[in-house]
Amino acid sequence: EVQLVESGGGLVQPGGSLKLSCAASGFTFSGSAMHWVRQASGKGLEWVGRIRSKANSYATAYTASVKGRFTISRDDSKNTAYLQMNSLKTEDTAVYYCTTYDYGVDSPFDYWGQGILVTVSS
Amino acid sequence: QSVLTQPPSASGTPGQRVTISCSGSSSNIRSNTVGWYQQLPGTAPKLLIYSNNQRPSGVPDRFSGSKSGTSASLAISGLQSEDEADYYCAAWDDSLNGRVFGGGTKLTVL
Numbered sequence: 754e755v756q757l758v759e760s761g762g763g764l765v766q767p768g769g770s771l772k773l774s775c776a777a778s779g780f781t782f783s784g785s786a787m788h789w790v791r792q793a794s795g796k797g798l799e800w801v802g803r804i805r806s807k808a809n810s811y812a813t814a815y816t817a818s819v820k821g822r823f824t825i826s827r828d829d830s831k832n833t834a835y836l837q838m839n840s841l842k843t844e845d846t847a848v849y850y851c852t853t854y855d856y857g858v859d860s861p862f863d864y865w866g867q868g869i870l871v872t873v874s875s
Numbered sequence: 876q877s878v879l880t881q882p883p884s885a886s887g888t889p890g891q892r893v894t895i896s897c898s899g900s901s902s903n904i905r906s907n908t909v910g911w912y913q914q915l916p917g918t919a920p921k922l923l924i925y926s927n928n929q930r931p932s933g934v935p936d937r938f939s940g941s942k943s944g945t946s947a948s949l950a951i952s953g954l955q956s957e958d959e960a961d962y963y964c965a966a967w968d969d970s971l972n973g974r975v976f977g978g979g980t981k982l983t984v985l
Contacts, residue, residue: 798965800974814972850920854910856926865920865921
């Protein structure tokens with residue numbers, strides 16, 4: 754059974770930092786790009802960024818609003834992806850989902866975690 | 876403002892067919908495949924359609940997708956009460972080098 758389990762969320766003050774983790778199991782984590790997507794309360798989905806696999810040089814990409822503040826990393830030995838969030842703003846308040854997908858394979862897949870709430874408030 | 880444009884709401888009665896549109900540009904929908912997600916309240920999105928018109932196993936064939944140029948559509952036939960949810964389109968954007976989503980369409984089953 755595939756599982757993506759996020760942890761590390763909570764309440765943080767504006768300007769603060771938080772690091773989310775995404776523990777994966779049930780699929781070939783090391784070969785998969787890992788994405789983070791967020792959703793503010795009552796709003797739509799927003800892609801945050803992604804990190805590709807070792808075969809793709811662990812390349813990262815981010816949405817403009819988080820560039821320079823957020824960093825995505827991974828530890829393939831622990832089957833875990835991370836989202837380091839610095840200089841947090843109130844507008845970063847959202848449920849953050851860890852997700853992975855690949856449609857260009859014999860067995861396409863699209864997996865999401867349950868989401869974790871990050872609240873940025875004083 | 877979302878990069879992909881969807882109508883904020885749609886509705887239909889049980890048994891009807893409804894369609895949800897998704898409008899993009901040459902850097903996203905025209906150049907890349909489109910996916911569609913269903914999100915029930917308080918849950919993670921669930922993939923309904925990938926690669927424009929492919930259904931993952933387990934997704935009923937009442938759901939279908941299509942793409943033409945810079946637009947895509949999700950059709951739901953034989954509407955059921957459990958289809959009441961938010962629906963999102965998604966595609967990779969080559970100019971932004973990122974995945975983009977539509978703003979979401981809230982489907983109401985009357």
